[in-house]
Each structure stands twice: as structure tokens, then as C-alpha cells.
Amino acid sequence: MEETKKISSAVIRRLPRYYRYLGELIESGVQRISSKELSARMKVTASQIRQDLNNFGGFGQQGYGYNVKYLYDEIAKILGIDRTHNMIIIGAGNLGAALVNSGDFAKRGFIIKGVFDNNHELKGKKIGSLDIMMMDELKGFIKENNIEIVALTIPRQAAREVAKEVAEDGIKAIWNFAHTDLNMPEDVVVENVHLSESLMRLSYNIANKNGKTRNIQEG
Numbered sequence: 632m633e634e635t636k637k638i639s640s641a642v643i644r645r646l647p648r649y650y651r652y653l654g655e656l657i658e659s660g661v662q663r664i665s666s667k668e669l670s671a672r673m674k675v676t677a678s679q680i681r682q683d684l685n686n687f688g689g690f691g692q693q694g695y696g697y698n699v700k701y702l703y704d705e706i707a708k709i710l711g712i713d714r715t716h717n718m719i720i721i722g723a724g725n726l727g728a729a730l731v732n733s734g735d736f737a738k739r740g741f742i743i744k745g746v747f748d749n750n751h752e753l754k755g756k757k758i759g760s761l762d763i764m765m766m767d768e769l770k771g772f773i774k775e776n777n778i779e780i781v782a783l784t785i786p787r788q789a790a791r792e793v794a795k796e797v798a799e800d801g802i803k804a805i806w807n808f809a810h811t812d813l814n815m816p817e818d819v820v821v822e823n824v825h826l827s828e829s830l831m832r833l834s835y836n837i838a839n840k841n842g843k844t845r846n847i848q849e850g
């Protein structure tokens with residue numbers, strides 16, 4: 632499929648949710664669905680669904696609705712999850728260990744190949760089946776294992792330094808958990824995950840639940 636126009640980040644943010652719902656439909660044996668039914672399940676308007684999916688050529692047919700498996704596969708292609716991505720975690724602390732121990736990423740094709748730390752006391756220790764490696768092994772490991780994504784679960788100052796270092800080693804995708812903006816070159820994509828910011832949005836919604844202000848939803 633050729634992409635002729637830039638797809639808005641709001642649409643891209645909604646796609647994983649479509650993907651999850653379609654996956655559930657497949658699991659329950661549903662083969663096709665109208666945008667009306669999908670909208671009722673997902674609690675977004677049918678016109679929003681049509682508009683979103685029209686960005687990619689629609690996939691729907693008048694009077695038929697959407698072929699669930701086809702749509703699921705097409706969204707996987709758009710999200711680039713129709714193939715595997717090799718990933719490493721830098722920072723073998725609480726958060727790093729939680730990521731390594733979560734099986735969910737592998738199910739989606741994100742393969743955690745290694746975990747790194749600069750604390751020599753952790754050398755030789757394991758998280759799950761992975762040996763914790765030291766930072767002097769990082770550069771070679773990235774090259775040899777075709778690493779595409781680096782997750783940073785280290786403090787903010789360290790994250791800024793390590794991000795620069797891995798970008799110089801050719802990494803183009805950083806999953807940043809440190810509470811800082813990384814200011815990377817344009818060809819490096821950064822996805823920030825900040826749980827406390829999510830909590831602040833929740834707090835905003837608690838504060839405004841009876842007021843006139845509309846809820847903020849991530850779509």
C-alpha cells in the first residue's frame with residue numbers, strides 16, 4: 632500500500648486500540664463487522680472509525696462492513712508489527728526487570744535480546760533467562776544482534792547520555808521511560824512512556840468529573 636499523505640499522530644495513536652479489538656473479535660470467531668457494531672464496542676463514533684480507516688484506503692465495503700482478519704492484518708502492517716523487532720533494555724532495575732519479565736511484548740513481535748546496566752555488582756546476574764550485561768559490551772551487541780529498539784529505564788541524566796551514545800551506534804528508535812526529553816536527531820524516533828503524566832491526566836479528570844470540562848481520552 633502506498634502512503635501518499637501524512638497520517639495524523641492522533642490516528643496512529645488509535646490504531647493499537649483497533650488492533651486489540653479486532654484481535655478479540657478474531658478470538659471469538661467474528662469474521663466481519665460493520666463500522667456501527669465496531670463503534671458500539673469501542674465507544675467511538677462510526678464516522679470516526681470510517682474516517683480513521685479511510686486514511687489507509689478504507690478496507691470496508693458498503694453493505695458488508697469490514698473483514699475482521701483482513702483489517703487486523705492491514706493494521707499490523709501499518710504499525711509495522713507484521714514482523715519482529717529486536718530490542719534491548721538499558722537499566723536492569725525495577726522497571727527494566729518488569730519489562731523483561733513481561734511476556735506481552737514477545738507476543739507482539741518485540742523480542743528482548745539483552746539487558747544492560749553499568750552497576751558491576753549486577754554482572755553475571757540474570758533477569759529471567761537473560762544475563763545482565765555491562766555497558767562495555769553494548770556497542771558490539773547492538774551490531775551483532777541487529778538491535779532496532781533501545782528501551783531506557785535509567786535515571787534522566789544517564790538517559791540523555793546513553794541515548795546519544797546508542798544513536799551514534801546507529802539506533803533509530805528509543806523507548807524512553809526516563810523523565811526527560813531526549814532531544815535526538817530527527818532520524819531517531821522516540822516514544823516516551825511517563826506513567827506519572829498519565830496519572831496527572833487521571834487527576835485532571837477526577838477534578839473535572841462533575842464540571843463542564845470534557846474528559847481527555849487517549850482515543
Ligand SMILES: NC(=O)c1ccc[n+]([C@@H]2O[C@H](COP(=O)([O-])OP(=O)(O)OC[C@H]3O[C@@H](n4cnc5c(N)ncnc54)[C@H](O)[C@@H]3O)[C@@H](O)[C@H]2O)c1
Binds near residue numbers: 722724747808826
Ligand atoms: N516512565 C515511567 O513511567 C517511570 C516509572 C517508574 C520509574 N521511572 C524512571 O525510570 C528509571 C528507572 O526506574 P527503576 O525504578 O527501575 O530504578 P532502579 O534504580 O531500580 O534502576 C535503575 C537502573 O539503572 C542503572 N543505571 C543507572 N545509570 C546507568 C547508566 N548510565 N547506564 C546503564 N545503567 C544505568 C542502575 O544501575 C539501576 O540498575 C528511573 O529514572 C525512574 O525515574 C519511570
